[in-house]
Amino acid sequence: xxxxxxxVTIALAAIGTAATRYLPFIVFNSNKPTPKYLVYLGKAxxxxxxxxxxxxxxKALSFxxxxxxxxxxxxIALTVGVHLAFRRMLVSVAxxxxxxxxxxxFIFI
Amino acid sequence: MKNNFYKRHLAAARxxxxxTVPVLAGYTFLGLSYGVLxxxxxxxxxxxxxxxxxxxxxxxxxxLVGLLTGAFSPIETFILAFVIDARHIFYGISMLDKYxxxxxxxxxxxxxxxxxxxxxxYIAEPPKEIDRGLFYTYISFFDHSYxxxxxxxxxxxxxxxxxxxxxxxxxxxxxxxxxLLEQLLEGVKNLPSVLIGVGGSALALLVFGGGxxxxxxxxxxLLLLAVFKKPIDSLHDRAEEEGRK
Numbered sequence: 001x002x003x004x005x006x007x008v009t010i011a012l013a014a015i016g017t018a019a020t021r022y023l024p025f026i027v028f029n030s031n032k033p034t035p036k037y038l039v040y041l042g043k044a045x046x047x048x049x050x051x052x053x054x055x056x057x058x059k060a061l062s063f064x065x066x067x068x069x070x071x072x073x074x075x076i077a078l079t080v081g082v083h084l085a086f087r088r089m090l091v092s093v094a095x096x097x098x099x100x101x102x103x104x105x106f107i108f109i
Numbered sequence: 110m111k112n113n114f115y116k117r118h119l120a121a122a123r124x125x126x127x128x129t130v131p132v133l134a135g136y137t138f139l140g141l142s143y144g145v146l147x148x149x150x151x152x153x154x155x156x157x158x159x160x161x162x163x164x165x166x167x168x169x170x171x172x173l174v175g176l177l178t179g180a181f182s183p184i185e186t187f188i189l190a191f192v193i194d195a196r197h198i199f200y201g202i203s204m205l206d207k208y209x210x211x212x213x214x215x216x217x218x219x220x221x222x223x224x225x226x227x228x229x230x231y232i233a234e235p236p237k238e239i240d241r242g243l244f245y246t247y248i249s250f251f252d253h254s255y256x257x258x259x260x261x262x263x264x265x266x267x268x269x270x271x272x273x274x275x276x277x278x279x280x281x282x283x284x285x286x287x288x289l290l291e292q293l294l295e296g297v298k299n300l301p302s303v304l305i306g307v308g309g310s311a312l313a314l315l316v317f318g319g320g321x322x323x324x325x326x327x328x329x330x331l332l333l334l335a336v337f338k339k340p341i342d343s344l345h346d347r348a349e350e351e352g353r354k
Contacts (some may be wrong), residue, residue, distance in 0.1 A: 001178075006156060007352055008140075009173070010156070010158075010177075010180065013170075016169070017190045020190075020191055022220075022221050023347040024198055024202045025208070025215075033322055037201065042203060042205060043345050044334050047289070048309070050198070050289040050303070050304045051304075052310040053228065054307065055311050056224075069295050075279060076286050083287050084308075090130055090131065093131040096279065097279050097281075100279035100282075101274065101276040101277065103276075
């Protein structure tokens with residue numbers, strides 16, 4: 001690819017990504033009252049989306065060997081436990097990440 | 110007047126920063142690895158920086174590395190970006206109300222809505238004295254600057270970065286787990302949605318595999334949310350009534 005083609009390719013990827021982000025705001029113009037079904041989705045969709053994001057992060061889990069899922073499960077359990085105890089996002093994320101790094105680098109090699 | 114302007118910005122930035130620390134941890138690792146990959150395919154730091162500023166989306170930028178080394182195919186590039194990032198449509202629907210009335214800042218807030226920035230902005234509420242629009246803008250801007258900075262650094266110093274310690278990207282998983290847990294702690298009203306999100310996505314993952322399960326998962330989630338609208342609605346109504354008491 002030439003330099004020009006590389007720039008055009010990046011620009012088109014940027015436009016495609018931006019389109020997914022702007023689309024709802026363009027379609028559902030905020031000056032009009034929000035349609036009823038969308039009000040429902042606004043409440044019911046976000047918790048489902050966070051469920052989807054967790055599954056998305058875990059899509060590479062494999063159950064053929066303990067090292068393919070146990071570090072993730074243990075680190076998630078710790079994250080949840082720490083969060084229930086302290087309810088501080090930063091602390092919970094730091095604990096989960098630290099546990100996972102230890103597990104995958106030193107225990108489940 | 111001018112003094113006041115700086116004060117407002119500084120206060121918003123100070124309130125925003127701590128919330129971006131988990132994203133800083135994740136983007137440091139993900140950004141560096143992306144930069145290293147771009148360098149290994151012969152792309153300059155300038156091109157890497159340009160991609161990170163203008164696209165600002167990890168999954169499509171990774172996919173783009175393959176496209177950029179192949180034949181020029183503009184239409185496929187646009188479609189691929191739209192399909193890979195289709196999940197952002199759900200973020201927009203979730204943020205329609207929250208980003209209302211934020212003027213020009215809204216344009217940037219929507220542009221910068223990655224998985225992580227959407228998630229943090231969705232649950233974050235600024236302290237009363239802080240300008241809401243500025244607060245969300247600073248969270249978005251900090252996240253964006255981490256991504257741009259570390260992907261560029263990764264491309265510049267790729268070979269010097271130790272890659273034998275892995276697992277830093279788990280910051281993102283832990284972040285989403287915490288936010289999902291917060292949804293459950295908010296009340297039983299969110300439980301059906303959480304089950305639909307986790308169950309629907311897991312089912313789609315089993316059927317379609319890791320490569321292309323997101324869009325089937327989104328369709329399945331929308332279907333299930335439509336089927337269970339009545340009970341979910343009544344749970345939300347009851348929670349609202351109790352909140353008023």
